Amino acid sequence: MRRKAIIAALLLGSAFSLSGCDKIKQAVSGKSEIKVVETEFPERVFWGDTHLHTANSVDAFGFGNRLGPEEALRFARGEEVTSSTGQKAKLARPLDFLVIADHAEGLGATKALYDAPRLLITDPTLRRWYDLMHQGPKGSLQATGEMLQARSQNKLPAGLNDPAKALERTRKIWNDHLDTVDRYNEPGKFTAFFGFEYTLMQGGNNLHRNVIFRDNKDRVAKIMPLDPTNELWPDKLWDYMDGYEKSTGGKVLAIPHNANLSNGLMFMMTDPSGGPMTAAQARRRAAHEPVVEITQIKGDSEAHPFLSPNDEFAGYGTAGWDLNNLLNSQPTKPGDLAGSYVREALKRGLILEQTIGVNPYKFGVIGSTDSHNSLSTADDNNFWGKHPGVEPSPTRSTDGFVPGINSGRMNWQSLASGYAAVWARANTRTAIFDAIQRREVYGTTGPRMTVRFFGGWDFKGDDLRGDWVHAGYRRGVPMGSDLSGHKGAGAPSFIVSALKDPVGANLDRVQIVKGWVDKGGKSHEKVFDVVWSDMAKRKPAGGKVPAVGDTVDLTRATYANSIGAPSLASVWTDPEFDPAMRAFYYVRVLEIPTPNWVSYDAVKYHLTLTPDIPRKQQERAYTSAIWYTPS
Amino acid sequence: MTLRSRAASLLREPLVHFMIAGALVFALLSGRAPDAGERRIVVNAEVVSRLLNRFTESFHRQPTPQEMDGLISDYVHEQVYYREALRLGLDKDDEIVVRRMRNKMIAIATNDAEAATPSDADLQKLLDKDPGRYAREPKVTFAQLYLGADSPAARAAARDALVALRQGGDATRYAQAAPINPRYEAADADSIGATFGDAFALALRKLPRGGWTGPVTSGLGLHLVRVDAVIAARPPTVDEARQQLANDWHEANVRKAEEEAYRKIVEGYDVVIEQPK
Numbered sequence: 001m002r003r004k005a006i007i008a009a010l011l012l013g014s015a016f017s018l019s020g021c022d023k024i025k026q027a028v029s030g031k032s033e034i035k036v037v038e039t040e041f042p043e044r045v046f047w048g049d050t051h052l053h054t055a056n057s058v059d060a061f062g063f064g065n066r067l068g069p070e071e072a073l074r075f076a077r078g079e080e081v082t083s084s085t086g087q088k089a090k091l092a093r094p095l096d097f098l099v100i101a102d103h104a105e106g107l108g109a110t111k112a113l114y115d116a117p118r119l120l121i122t123d124p125t126l127r128r129w130y131d132l133m134h135q136g137p138k139g140s141l142q143a144t145g146e147m148l149q150a151r152s153q154n155k156l157p158a159g160l161n162d163p164a165k166a167l168e169r170t171r172k173i174w175n176d177h178l179d180t181v182d183r184y185n186e187p188g189k190f191t192a193f194f195g196f197e198y199t200l201m202q203g204g205n206n207l208h209r210n211v212i213f214r215d216n217k218d219r220v221a222k223i224m225p226l227d228p229t230n231e232l233w234p235d236k237l238w239d240y241m242d243g244y245e246k247s248t249g250g251k252v253l254a255i256p257h258n259a260n261l262s263n264g265l266m267f268m269m270t271d272p273s274g275g276p277m278t279a280a281q282a283r284r285r286a287a288h289e290p291v292v293e294i295t296q297i298k299g300d301s302e303a304h305p306f307l308s309p310n311d312e313f314a315g316y317g318t319a320g321w322d323l324n325n326l327l328n329s330q331p332t333k334p335g336d337l338a339g340s341y342v343r344e345a346l347k348r349g350l351i352l353e354q355t356i357g358v359n360p361y362k363f364g365v366i367g368s369t370d371s372h373n374s375l376s377t378a379d380d381n382n383f384w385g386k387h388p389g390v391e392p393s394p395t396r397s398t399d400g401f402v403p404g405i406n407s408g409r410m411n412w413q414s415l416a417s418g419y420a421a422v423w424a425r426a427n428t429r430t431a432i433f434d435a436i437q438r439r440e441v442y443g444t445t446g447p448r449m450t451v452r453f454f455g456g457w458d459f460k461g462d463d464l465r466g467d468w469v470h471a472g473y474r475r476g477v478p479m480g481s482d483l484s485g486h487k488g489a490g491a492p493s494f495i496v497s498a499l500k501d502p503v504g505a506n507l508d509r510v511q512i513v514k515g516w517v518d519k520g521g522k523s524h525e526k527v528f529d530v531v532w533s534d535m536a537k538r539k540p541a542g543g544k545v546p547a548v549g550d551t552v553d554l555t556r557a558t559y560a561n562s563i564g565a566p567s568l569a570s571v572w573t574d575p576e577f578d579p580a581m582r583a584f585y586y587v588r589v590l591e592i593p594t595p596n597w598v599s600y601d602a603v604k605y606h607l608t609l610t611p612d613i614p615r616k617q618q619e620r621a622y623t624s625a626i627w628y629t630p631s
Numbered sequence: 632m633t634l635r636s637r638a639a640s641l642l643r644e645p646l647v648h649f650m651i652a653g654a655l656v657f658a659l660l661s662g663r664a665p666d667a668g669e670r671r672i673v674v675n676a677e678v679v680s681r682l683l684n685r686f687t688e689s690f691h692r693q694p695t696p697q698e699m700d701g702l703i704s705d706y707v708h709e710q711v712y713y714r715e716a717l718r719l720g721l722d723k724d725d726e727i728v729v730r731r732m733r734n735k736m737i738a739i740a741t742n743d744a745e746a747a748t749p750s751d752a753d754l755q756k757l758l759d760k761d762p763g764r765y766a767r768e769p770k771v772t773f774a775q776l777y778l779g780a781d782s783p784a785a786r787a788a789a790r791d792a793l794v795a796l797r798q799g800g801d802a803t804r805y806a807q808a809a810p811i812n813p814r815y816e817a818a819d820a821d822s823i824g825a826t827f828g829d830a831f832a833l834a835l836r837k838l839p840r841g842g843w844t845g846p847v848t849s850g851l852g853l854h855l856v857r858v859d860a861v862i863a864a865r866p867p868t869v870d871e872a873r874q875q876l877a878n879d880w881h882e883a884n885v886r887k888a889e890e891e892a893y894r895k896i897v898e899g900y901d902v903v904i905e906q907p908k
């Protein structure tokens with residue numbers, strides 16, 4: 001009798017579901033209408049991740065991720081959550097904003113396969129993956145590795161992405177997703193954006209983009225994430241973005257990532273067919289893609305030693321990632337590299353502008369994680385890895401990138417990187433989006449360094465006394481802008497000021513990277529050391545500032561701030577300025593050497609590691625550039 | 632995706648829900664296997680409107696007549712397979728059916744909680760239970776002068792600068808340029824902590840008001856500080872913390888419902904875990 005009563009009660013309860021749901025939504029969306037005041041100019045930097053995957057991503061679920069958007073949002077806001085491997089995870093410092101960017105392609109498909117009745121799975125490959133996934137975490141990794149392999153060869157079984165079923169599934173997941181994201185969006189305190197990843201690939205060459213909306217649910221609910229299957233170039237995405245803006249009056253932008261795994265296709269000099277790029281094509285790209293993700297777990301895309309042989313700090317997080325494309329299906333040739341790295345792309349942009357009148361690659365930069373375990377972590381001492389298969393464990397530093405699969409990379413090649421820093425006037429969807437749109441952003445490999453960068457024509461050393469931020473905005477332009485109004489023979493001058501992460505390492509040096517194109521259409525680059533710690537003692541020799549030193553103790557995974565400086569600032573005037581030549585300037589800030597995540601693991605798990613595994617690093621911040629164009 | 636939310640999404644397959652829940656109740660109440668139902672499949676107005684609603688909810692538009700025909704045909708296929716499968720007993724000992732049933736049970740148990748709306752009294756209770764968690768952070772209005780890394784020279788500069796400031800003079804020549812503001816207006820502990828470190832945010836609240844003091848140590852080095860105002864932490868009203876309270880209440884409520892339902896059901900069972908001999 002008692003049991004009957006319980007069941008009846010349970011069923012009765014469910015009957016009230018719809019009306020209750022609506023009330024919750026009203027209550028919450030009512031809350032997000034609160035007016036947040038925007039400051040006159042950006043007064044503080046906001047930290048976030050524009051690239052996080054949850055269990056709704058086709059590969060993340062296969063990797064074993066069982067945490068959905070709600071857990072991802074709670075974690076980013078500083079709440080403790082239990083990871084998919086059963087470990088308690090918490091960020092030492094919450095983030096200010098988050099974009100959950102689940103793969104539009106096959107959204108929820110792996111989960112659907114996992115939940116499907118085995119009886120009805122007739123395709124032998126799907127059935128094999130189904131069985132593997134049900135064997136447990138190892139089998140699941142194996143299945144996902146094989147799925148990725150199949151995707152790179154365009155051999156995915158049709159059943160996995162049945163268009164009609166996929167559409168309905170996507171609808172459901174997307175609608176639920178919008179509700180959840182809205183419940184955690186708190187203007188003024190924490191911004192939860194709507195977005196998705198457009199996982200465009202050409203046979204394993206990475207052309208992925210993250211798509212981010214400026215708008216609230218009323219607009220975003222009118223569309224669905226766009227599936228890139230069968231596309232080779234981003235044109236359909238840009239059509240989709242135009243369509244969204246036109247039909248809803250909203251705004252949307254796209255952020256390419258992992259240029260380093262594109263085998264030269266991300267930043268091409270030509271149009272897709274190999275013919276010359278037209279001004280219209282260049283304009284279209286620049287209009288849709290104002291920033292690029294420069295660093296993340298799957299390597300760093302700033303610069304490569306092959307392209308920048310005179311830059312001794314090029315090559316951070318490139319080793320291992322520069323041998324093959326994303327899916328390890330095609331080796332990377334030296335000639336591919338120029339189209340795969342950001343600094344070279346900025347230079348190519350200048351050349352193209354000189355030729356066709358438009359710069360397709362006038363973009364700013366941010367960092368993000370691309371984590372697939374719903375946990376946005378980029379701190380080396382609290383790094384949760386790329387996916388659940390490489391969450392903290394004694395073996396993850398010597399496992400493959402996808403354990404048990406030949407992914408062509410070892411997991412120790414993963415970087416605990418990075419975060420997006422945004423100079424916005426408020427912590428709201430609109431203010432942060434607008435700052436990204438105007439490129440007033442920078443990226444770091446994890447540490448939360450504060451960096452200001454202004455360009456102008458009359459900045460002097462004295463400007464650093466007093467209220468130089470106001471002066472920067474009033475008499476110059478911030479990172480991401482065009483420097484115009486050149487008169488006479490004057491050279492541009494720049495205010496740059498960098499501050500350490502308050503709980504992190506001191507700074508080694510601040511550099512300005514200049515790129516320019518000469519009259520013959522050839523591009524050049526030069527890295528200027530602008531200000532560094534202990535300048536009196538560290539005199540440049542042979543054009544190079546001596547190394548800062550090294551306080552890392554690997555036996556304890558510690559470092560000491562007895563070297564370096566907490567803050568470095570300078571006003572720098574380009575000594576080689578030629579007003580006839582197009583140029584860009586961006587800032588790179590280097591920390592003193594610190595232990596990487598592998599070293600923290602080695603101490604925590606008492607590991608003995610072979611010497612080929614790097615154990616230290618100099619983490620860094622990269623700002624968006626300031627461009628000069630001759631009038 | 633937790634078991635819970637997976638269960639929730641299953642539950643939004645209304646048709647399947649209806650059938651399985653019905654079968655389940657029938658089975659549990661009568662103590663025998665689910666009946667395959669009569670061998671007559673009727674597509675009546677009720678079914679059609681359910682299909683229509685489901686489509687509209689997904690696609691934000693009405694189906695075309697062709698699409699509606701497709702939906703009905705699909706419904707019939709589904710019913711034929713489903714009933715025939717039940718008739719053949721394919722649900723028995725099927726791992727997937729077992730798991731889906733479990734998820735359904737959880738979904739049924741938590742659906743009420745998933746959709747429930749807390750009353751203000753519920754939220755007030757939650758707020759009273761852990762006021763610290765929801766406290767509006769104290770806000771501090773202060774001016775600061777940054778002297779760089781802690782060193783004897785910086786401490787000497789701090790002494791001289793402090794004298795100058797206390798005499799109402801200008802001390803900017805002692806300041807190290809850094810991308811931080813000379814003045815912060817009603818800044819909360821989180822934003823101060825993000826720039827200076829949490830210890831500094833905490834230290835500020837204990838400083839005397841109105842006059843220059845220091846040096847105070849932060850994660851960046853030394854500062855002279857003048858605290859102009861501190862808006863003390865205070866317990867918020869429900870309205871101020873509604874979003875966080877509602878999210879927490881929702882999360883806890885769903886978890887509690889799941890645990891309670893299990894506890895009640897398991898009471899009716901003998902669970903024997905045999906030790907290996």
